[in-house]
Amino acid sequence: MARSERLLALLQILRRHRRPVSGAALAGELGVSIRTLYRDIASLQAQGADIEGEPGVGYVLRPGFMLPPLMFSQGELEALTLGFRWVQKFADTPMTKAASDALAKISAVLPAELRDELENTALLVGPRKVIDSEVVGLAVLRAAIRRERKVRLSYEDGAGSLTERIVWPVALGYFEETRMLVAWCEWRQGYRHFRTDRMRSLALLDQRYPRRRTAMLKEWREADMGPRRRPAPDAAVPPANAISQP
The missing domain is CATH 1.10.10.10 (Winged helix-like DNA-binding domain superfamily/Winged helix DNA-binding domain)
Structure with a gap:
């Protein structure tokens, strides 16, 4: 070694x-x-x-020590590059720019031989399959998740019906063909999954939701509806001690 x-x-x-x-x-x-x-x-x-x-x-x-990128192994650099390229291809514009900036910072401090490996890696990401366009900014949803804030959402379901909801954003899932918001819906009194390309408008509210996001995320995962299963949009997953309404 x-x-x-x-x-x-x-x-x-x-x-x-x-x-x-x-x-x-x-x-x-x-x-x-x-x-x-x-x-x-x-x-x-x-x-x-x-x-x-x-x-x-x-x-x-002790906490706080940041590992310099130049100490990454070649395999770790390949994994980072593949992840950054996936974000650049499938994420929204602010995340794409952030991934490009982060990759440039890492590349700038690498030794020449590792920089060449990073820039010329043969690990590629396939074409994006997202067809429907989004009309809302996902940066608002990410801010709501970080700050544990409620969001007012105008949402159109698969049948074209439009509803107004107050939701508590928990997580944002990125898939090849769509993106999905995991949130507690006050109207439905349960966890729901909202396709971002069906959101017609959203607004970040000043009110924090009354529970911790980490606890809600754990509860949602324990309901066996994690990203691996690709849940149907607006599908109910009732949490403990809650009743999902139709």
Whole structure:
């Protein structure tokens, strides 16, 4: 194992533990001598990693240390590039720009040989199949999700009927042919899935919804309607202690 890969592996091991880990345990997992481990820890500390501890006590990595992109392995860079290219192809304009900017920042700090690999990778993303256009800005939905705010939504179902709803956005799913908002609907009193290309208007409200989004997301997942199943639009998934109305 190259030294750069070993330092990366050491950081990953420390990230898995919230309590101090003995030097012997770290050295054993890495397959190096305790003396080499001490040198590696000193090298990481010199690069800014907030590793606390000492021989005989153990070591712990404090939160906040950002791993420099130049320490990514080649496989990790390929995975990042593929993910960025997928976002560039399937996401909305603000997310596409953000992905391009992030990829450019990573590329700028890479060694020349890795930069060439990043820019010339053979991992490609297929053509986008989205046909229907969206008339609402998904940035509003992402802001509502981050800030746990309610949204007023004008929605047209598959039969062309238009309804006005107040929803609590929980997650936004990106698929090849469409995008789907997961939200608690006040009108239906249950979780619903709204296709973004059927949204006719939306407005971010000042009112926060009364539950934490993380708890709601967990509840929705436990209802076995995660992204892997491609739920039907506006399909009911009643949460615990709630009754879904027709």
